Amino acid sequence: MSDSKWREExxxxxxxxxxxxxxxxxxxNISYRMDDGGWLVTPTNASMGFLDPARLSRLDSAGRLLSGDPPTKEIPLHSALYDSRTSARAIVHLHSTHAVAVSMLPEIDPRSVLPPMTPYGLMRAGQVALVPYHRPGDxxxxxxxxxxxxxxxSVLLANxxxxxxxxxxxxxxxxxxxLEETAKLYLLLRGLNPRYLTPAQVGDLVTTFGLEVPHPGHVHNASCVDGSCVGLARLATPASDD
Structure with a gap:
């Protein structure tokens, strides 16, 4: 796909x-890693609803601005995720209401933010890690x-x-x-003792769809209070990107 097509997408x-x-x-913000190792990324202070394809920031592989408006201040987090997940070609960062709300709850396990609630929650977003609060652009x-x-x-930035x-x-x-829909379900069902996917059901998803689970068997809901988790650990790693 041409540069102009990616801009439009x-x-x-x-x-x-x-x-x-x-x-x-x-x-x-949204970024896409091009074949030459550079990026297309949404500009700083730009509304996602009114983006101009010609004004998207075009960066080289070292993160230097080649054309377009100055890029989002969140370049460090995009760069780190691309560096650590070399298969990644695109990154989306939102301030979606329910995911942000979940990131502020005291019981959240940073290794496993959400329990296995729905098949597509695991198949699409995988397991979610919580990163401690940093100011935007830090x-x-x-x-x-x-x-x-x-x-x-999938990573959730606290607050x-x-x-x-x-x-x-x-x-x-x-x-x-x-991820946002799963966070919404979690908030709706919080305190109601919902029925999550069982280890066997998660295991079936892992086998059928080839999800990445380095610690199979440790898949269930955990209850965490003041940083201490009891019960079985939840799914510890993300599903595949596909």
Missing amino acids: ICRYGRSLFERGLTPGSSG PAVADAIRGLAGRYS HGPVVASTSLEGAVFATEE
Whole structure:
């Protein structure tokens, strides 16, 4: 696909996310890694609902601006996720309401933010890690993401929002949407003792769809209070990017 087509695709997906209230105001950003190792990325202070393809930031492989408007201040987190997940071609970062809300709850296990609730939650977003709060644009967030060693395709920034990588732009968008819906379900069912997927059901998904689970068998809901988790650990690593 040509450079101009990718620009159009980024703007099309950005508008879709904006129109459904998943990225309000000028929040959120999208990047796509080109064949030459450089990126197309949404500009700083730009609304995802009103992106201009010609004004997207074009960066070289070292992150230097080649053309377009200045890029999003969140370049460090994009760079860190690309560096640690070399198969990634696209990254979506949103400030979606339910995912942000979940990131602020005291019981969240940073190794496994959400329990296995739906098949597509695991198949698209995989398991989600929580990264401690950093101010937007803080280079230290890159170290936190690199510290995950590429095990997660979906990361939730505390008090901030989700960051999702995939092998395709479409995959990153769909996974981000699925993460938001899973977070919404979690909040709706919180305190109601819902029936999550069983280890056997998760194991069937892993086998059937080839999901990446380095620690099979440790798949269930965990209850965490003040940082201490009891019960079985949840799925510890993300599903595949596809």
